Amino acid sequence: MKTFTHREKEYTFKRYPETTNRSLQAWNAGDEYVLSKLEGLDLSGKSIALYNDRFGVLATVLNENRPIVVVDRRSQLKSIEKNMELNGLKWDSTQSFSPLDELPEKVDISIIAIPKxxxxxxxxxxxxxxxxxxxxxxxxxxxTKYFSPQMLSIAEEYFEDVDQSLALKKSRLLTLKGKKQKTSDSIIEEIPFSFDDTHQEQLQQYSGVFSSGHIDYATQFLIAHLNVSEGDKKILDMGAGNGVIARAVQIKNPTAEIHLTDDSRLAIASSKLNLASGNTHFHWNDTLDDLEKNSFDLVVSNPPFHFGHETNIEVSVQLFTEVLEVLKPGGRFICVANQHLNYKTHLNKIFTSGEVIAQNEKFILYKTIA
Incomplete structure (x- = not known):
């Protein structure tokens, strides 16, 4: 928990999910730069929209303006609500929208923390x-260290005037004005994928979902070695992304009850494009707390370890403990990981037994038993 000061007022912010890394905090110099930029603007009566306000710092500081908050991740929404409460404010969920939602009004000032x-x-x-x-x-x-020329070229697609600021505390701002009358580009991409030698499908996903343009290689490795039996009646794909692993499960066992979870709304929306509803259930959540305990025969996952520009396995390790809670006694957890991630040590502490069922020079596939 750290203190942030703006206009001589102190705020307290915590990161959610919490981290043991004391060097990490809930805001960066970019947030401070934005607030200093707003100091020179008259905000009275202005409609403000915030995009990718990861821990709700701007939503909290600008609360009097009742900003529209556009979020993709459930963990972001929880973080905003928690930090509002921490500062004696009440979060109004009607201010929250998905990047796929229509907004209720025209916006005067939009603020975007540029994602990775x-x-x-x-x-x-x-x-x-x-x-x-x-x-x-x-x-x-x-x-500044994350600058890409693509930032400018993308901005120039939509705006006539793109101004890049000088650096302040190693951060910069792009100020965009004069929006172009531009036909909206498609926000859905198609990805062909062969589940085996005889079964290929054209998968779909929204822009910004993990692994654009192809199915990532760790997921391909898991699918290539995945065994699903008729006895696996209830199956969970945790951190499902566009749902490709769940679709592979569905092909192998069409009668199974399949659940998919993901922190990203765009990912859940993508998975709905690739799997028929029927016996399939979708959960927009960063945890497994809305799933029935001791009920799953099999959990499969390519768990997340990148959060923006951060590499952090703490969230994955916490999810492993939640997997144990939702598995039936004797249920299986199969997950894939990059070789450099030390998942084995953590899995052995949580599960009674486990083994490596496949590996190559890049990836390793674990199976553990509840």
Whole structure:
């Protein structure tokens, strides 16, 4: 828990999910730069939209303006709510929207914390541009070390005037004005994928979902070695992304009850494009706390370990403990990981037994038993 000061007022913020890394905090210099930029603007009566406000710092500080908050991740939404409460404020869920939602009004000022993925930045910018007033402005923040020329080229697709600031505490701002009358680009991409030698499908996913343009190689490795039996009646794909692993499970066992979870709304929306509803259930959540305990025969996962520009396995390890809670006694957990991630040590502490069922020079596939 750390203290943040703005206009001589102190705020307290915590990261959610919590971390043991004391060097990490809930805001960066980009957030501070944005707030200093807003100091020179008259915000009275202005409609403000926030994109990718990861821990709710801007939503909290700008609370009097009742900003529209556009979030993709459930963990972001929880973090905003927790930090609002921490500062004696009440979060109004009607202020929250998905990047696929229509906004209720035109926006005068949109603020985007530029994400790591340029496809997601483009999706945010396309959405922001569409709902921006004709004389509106978009302010984008980023840390200088993460600058990419793509940021400028994407911004120039949607705006006539793209101004890059000087650096302040190793952060910069892009100020965008003069929105172009541009036909919206497609936000759904198609990805052909062969589940085996005889079964190929054209999968779909929204821009910004993990592994644009192809199914990532760790997931391919898991699918190639995945065994599903008729006895696996209830199966969970944790951190499902576009649902390709769940679809592989469905092909192998069409009668199974399949559940998919993901922290990303865009991922869940993508998985719904690739799997028929029927006996399939979708959960937008960063935890497994809304799933029935001791009920799953099999859990499969390519668990997340990147969060923006951070590499952190703490969330994955916490999810492993939750997997144990939802598995039936004797149920199996199969997960794939990069070789450099030390999952084996953590899995052995949580599960009674486990083994490596496949590996190559890049990836390793674990099976553990509840």
């Amino acid at each position: 993925t340029m496809d997601l930045f483009k999706l945010y910018l396309q959405h922001a541009s569409h709902y921006l007033a004709d004389d509106g402005v978009v302010i984008c923040s980023f840390m």
